[in-house]
Amino acid sequence: MIAMGGLAVDEPSKDDTDVANEVAHDFARVFREEGPGVWRTMLAFTGGRRDIADDVVAEAFARAVQHSRSIHDPAPWIYRVAFRLACEELERDGQRSHPFPEETGDFPDVSGLMGALRQLSPQQRAAIVLHYEADLPVAEIADRMGIAAATVRVHLFRGRARLRVLLGTEVDES
């Protein structure tokens, strides 16, 4: 066993490394760098469901640590798992009938945004947030959402059009 960033992981043998091109990731560092972004994306994806965002991000990182040796690139892997878990939670939690909190007291500065995001489809929300909040290019968004780049562009196109209507287009020159 070796300690890495507060994590205890099995030290890979030479054979293991040869066979699977395994990389022991410093998930504490990955969490510091990627965790807030994953969490915000899940928050937007779920339309402001902090409880689901908290849970799926923790679960995605827990699974990533568990499967550390088989993960080549942790960030996209964690995003994909988190998206999938969030989908399951949304389906399980009222099957979309009333999945969103009526109040947005948790996020007073973005309550307008959350309200607007809820008017978008989940995939549009995810694409918009990954592109305009996390500044990810389309190819990386596709990788993290597990969909084609062309599909991401469609979601961005539709999401932008809807947000322009809902939040306005007036330009702030600052």
Added chain:
Amino acid sequence: MSERWQQEVRKLRDVEPTPGIWEDAMGRPPSGTSDDDHPPTRKRLIAGALALVVFIVAGAFARQAFRPNDRLSFAEPSVSDVLRIWCDAQSIEVLTPVVAAQPDGIHVDADITGLANPIVGLKSKSDPNTTHYSGSDGVDGVFVRQMPLGEATVFCESGPTEGDGPEDLSGSFTIVDPNAVFTDYQLSCADGELVGGSHEPDGVPTARSPEEAITSQVDGLMSSDVIERAGYPVLAPSGPIYRVTRDGKIIGWFLLLEFPDGYFLPYGQVCPESGLFLNPSDGSDPGQ
């Protein structure tokens, strides 16, 4: 320089995640259920064999589960008891692209925003001439429609309108029957023809049973033809469907409507080479 909505999106950067998520993650027991888990192995040979098995299983799984539609592709592909869709004025997403037939039909739950007087339409690829609309039940709750198994499309539109919704506002889904509740009536031929079309008889229907209505209104039946109830076991408000089987092949199906004095066959679909056709008399008594 950015538009206002972009500035609003970037405000998300100021939202701080809930403290303790990392500690929560580290305190969780191993799940052992992730399908992203590929256990490490020490032997190249074993790794190759495992990869081959995974490839075969994944291929079979993908062939069954994957459909070209707008579903949430990171969701687990699984069979749902309810067809769940999300619509706005510009897009539609089918959240449960594989849906199981229930005894009373297909249950549809639509979440619609940005459409005035929204209507949901369902169309089976095996019966493209029929559109099953959400209708007066509205789309706030779950509604049920009886449609055949197999590939189908769903669309949203503002109603009332003429014709179908725009093509880009439709999504695909598949109806499966894991509980064997559905009696198939899909024709054995690929070139089925619609027959009939009138929902109103000329007179008072007198057939005392659906079978009697079929035998009186359909010509070309043979004595060995089997006429039996098909579709869903729970009777739909639109009436039961009956199928005609000849030598083990389905050669026709008919919708039957129940009137106070008897049954009436408004329309159906037949294989052209079966010789089945609706006779000019619709089986009703014009004198009544």
